Amino acid sequence: MTTTTPYGAWPSPLTARSAAADDGMPRWVSARGDAVWWCEPRPAESGRVALVRRVGDGPVETVLPAPWNVRSRVHEYGGRSYLVLPDDAVVFAEYADQRLHLARAGGEPVPISPAPAVASGLRYIEPFLSPDASEVWCIREEHHSEVATDVTRSIVAVPLDGSAATDPARARVVVEDGHFLACPQLSPDGTQLSWLTWDHPQMPWDATLLRVAELGDGIAGQARTVAGGPDESVPQACWLDDSTLLAASDRSGWWNLHRIDLDSGRSESVCPRDEEFAGPLWNLGPRWFGVLDDGRVATLHGVGAMRLGLLDPSTGVLGDVESPFTEWSGQLHLADGRVLAVAGASDRPFQVVAFDPATSQTTVVSEVGEPGALADYVPVPEHRTFPGPGGEVHAHLYPPRHPEVTGPADKLPPYVVFVHGGPTSRSPMVEDLEIAFFTSRGIGVVDVNYGGSTGYGRDYRRRLNESWGVVDIDDCVAVAQALVTAGLASADRLAIRGLSAGGWTTAAALAATDVFGCGAIAAPILDLVAWQGSGTHDFEAHYLHSLVGPWPDTATRYEERSPLARADQVHAPFLLLQGDEDVICPPSQAEEFLARAAGHGVPHAHIVFAGEQHGWRQESTIAAALEAELSLYGQVFGFDPPDITRLELHP
Secondary structure, eight states: OOEEOOTTOOOOSOOHHHHHHTOSOOEEEEEETTEEEEEEEEGGGTTEEEEEEEETTSOEEESSOTTOOBOOOTTTTOBOOEEEOTTSOEEEEBTTTOOEEEEOTTSOOEEOSOOOSSTTOEEEEEEEEOTTSSEEEEEEEEEOSSSTTOEEEEEEEEETTSGGGTOGGGSEEEEOOSSEEEEEEEOTTSSEEEEEEEOTTOOTTTOOEEEEEEEETTEEOSOEEEEEBTTBOOOEEEEEETTEEEEEEOTTSSOEEEEEETTTOOEEESSOOSSBSOOOOSSBOOBSEEEOTTSOEEEEEBSSSOEEEEEETTTTEEEEOOOSOOEEOSBOEEETTEEEEEEEETTEEEEEEEEETTTTEEEEOSOOOOOGGGGGGSOOOEEEEEEETTEEEEEEEEOOOOSSEEOOTTOOOOEEEEEOSSSSOOOOOSOOHHHHHHHTTTOEEEEEEOTTOSSSOHHHHGGGTTOTTTHHHHHHHHHHHHHHHTTSSOTTSEEEEEETHHHHHHHHHHHHOSSOSEEEEESOOOOHHHHSGGGSOSTTTTTHHHHTOSTTTTHHHHHHHOGGGGGGGOOSOEEEEEETTOSSSOHHHHHHHHHHHTTSOOOEEEEEETTOBSBOOSHHHHHHHHHHHHHHHHHHHTOOOTTOOOOOOBO
């Protein structure tokens, strides 16, 4: 029997704790023999990243027990931080000191890279085995002082015998090139090395160079550029054979695949489509495509959501793999004729999966708890496009859902606009208990991939150029108002929330418009003037050059768009969440924002989470943030969520 209960006050078995325990996705899959390895977030273990593996049909094993934390801080966002050696030993970057460690079965991990002069000042990522298998080669990020932008990068060779741990001179530089490096790849015969590079003020989705050099005595010779340029982004390349590279380039307006003949220098499109075959390099180590033993290319592709396909590079014929998974993450790993990946769908979370081209079968490798009796509380989303000032806007709509409760017939549900971070990124449409936490209580969610998001081609991505704080707000407002016009949402019960760049848009929207009744602002950028340059970490130090405009030529624009400068224009209640160890969006910005907003009588709350960096990793933090957000909505929109501690709002 269905009961009628006010929207937002529906009882739900999906608690904040259950959503927190499920938070995060498996990442960085690899395989050796019949063992599949991957990294797994552990919110219940202080948010560490655990290295796990599954051998055949056996159980999932934790390879490195707590407190080992397989997490590199290169670019602060990290990436692929471990390498499985032929004898099943593992080289990994440990978060606590950022040194490379070697772990052998039954033994304690030991450092093999030098101790840094600056705390956590030598960081490593994208490890791979040297041609003679005596060293691990990887990208090294060296911090020379406490100034976040005082950084250099190189590709280095670290001996596996551990000698560099006590003799730093044994860690040899293989490549020195541009300010940023990514995607180092050995040719099949081990005589050449390819890599990507770029410099400030470009970001890797704006402009990169694909470089190649011959190796001599373990050092790269004269490098040459074979793809990329000042207006071309190449986010990945791999070797087809010893004289041919396959690279993704957006020269056509989409990240398409191109075959590059190194002997002739000729480049040709392999499968031209108005689709993406790659994505943005927020982490180091993603793989959207790779070459199978039979010469075919396993590749992700699509508009918005990516799917897995098999491509014949000689003919350009691409056939899709049939599977229940509709969202494939750029983390392919090809081994022993199989394609290992991380994939999800609207009715299942991201999981480690294996596709066998010989049988066309896709199997789940990771052990993910089935929703079971909770499945009826998980929303059924749909992809929607809405008209916006600059063209169509993509979004995922998650209506309220509960098997036993409905809202009053004369009322419409409140809706929360989710704003993803980045901003040059995209929200996938997969099962997410954090979203279900709200929808199972009668609160709708619309996740907006506003102009500037990835997945929809370069023109859509570049809508945000010099328009951050304008286009993103306009698109979120347009989607919210479209829901009201369509009779899906209540105009007086709209909220907005976001983290990082999403926190920026949330704060800026509250200052610029009265469409939203309240907002949850997490780990935000609030002062563009202070954030550009040395005000944040090196990777994004000049990101605003494209998002806002060249500094200092457009300094007035930086000042006028900053929520900090418009704190007195925020009239809607808000929740401000911050990690006390955030080096990307420093807590000082939130504190200054609160100081300027004080005295205007706007109800608000400020919560600082100890031991958290940029985003939430600990189960207690994730749960507390969700409950505080729900309480905010309840107090503003007039409902009383059951079993939730009331958030104290201050005027």
